[in-house]
Amino acid sequence: MTDSTSAPAVRVRGLRRVFGARAVLDDLRLDIARGEFVALLGASGSGKTTLLRILGALDAADEGEVLVPEARTIVFQEPRLVPSKKVLANVTVGLPRSRSADGLGALAEVGLERHAGAWPTTLSGGEAQRVALARALVRQPELLLLDEPFAALDALTRLKMQALVGELCLRHRPAVLLVTHDVDEAVRLADRVAVLRDGRLVTDEKVGIGRPRDPGDPAFAALRRRLLADLGVEAPAPSLPSPARTEAGVT
Secondary structure (H helix, E strand, O other), X not given: OOOXXXXXXXXXXXXXXXXXXXXXXXXXXXXXXXXXXXXXXXXXXXXXXXXXXXXXXXXXXXXXXEEOOOOEEEEOOOOOOOOOOOHHXXXXXXXXXXXXXXXXXXXXXXXXXXXXXXXXXXXXXXXXXXXXXXXXXXXXXXXXXXXXXXXOOOHHHHHHHHHHHHHXXXXXXXXXXXXXXXXXXXXXXXXXXXXXXXXXXXEEEEOOOOOOOOOOOHHHHHHHHHHHHHXXXXXXXXXXXXXXXXXXXXX
């Protein structure tokens, strides 16, 4: 850990993680500035979640330097709520009782203050994931790790959750690493988008598109195509307008 305010929140150098004979992460280098939102794309098995787990102290590197803040939290694909605890108790689990007011404040930020006394089984999938997000934010993390947190949600709820996470991250300004398979999600939310392949980052690009970001924006579409190409997916070329008709005076 480093306590210098000018240093990045995350500093990774020469990271290597081997499973059997395969190096899932190989001499990987990554910086994430304080308050910066980075999205990480990659094919299944490319090492995205392995990197996130190492940054979250759930796994260990075989080689390399990994410097991260002590104040860090993870939001997983599943909400991982404790069924025997009500919503507020899930948000403040592991915290002193004196933090109950903070828990209520976090629930208010995700629009669930009226559900503080509810049981997890009464929540929808989107509501449960919002509780998981409140549980992460109440700990005031300097580093927020998001492991495909919207993957299990329906399309409409997913869009709403993306907007909520974007808003909350702009407000609280943690460093963020989002692991996702969704290229549009990455471009919509992140300050930078990286692509992991063969254990290394083959792309690390700033998103120079103003917010809010519209998938119909030509700059959005161009970045999407580049990222898909880096992922080995051939994106369809944009359709061209039909030739103008000139006969009978029609142009």
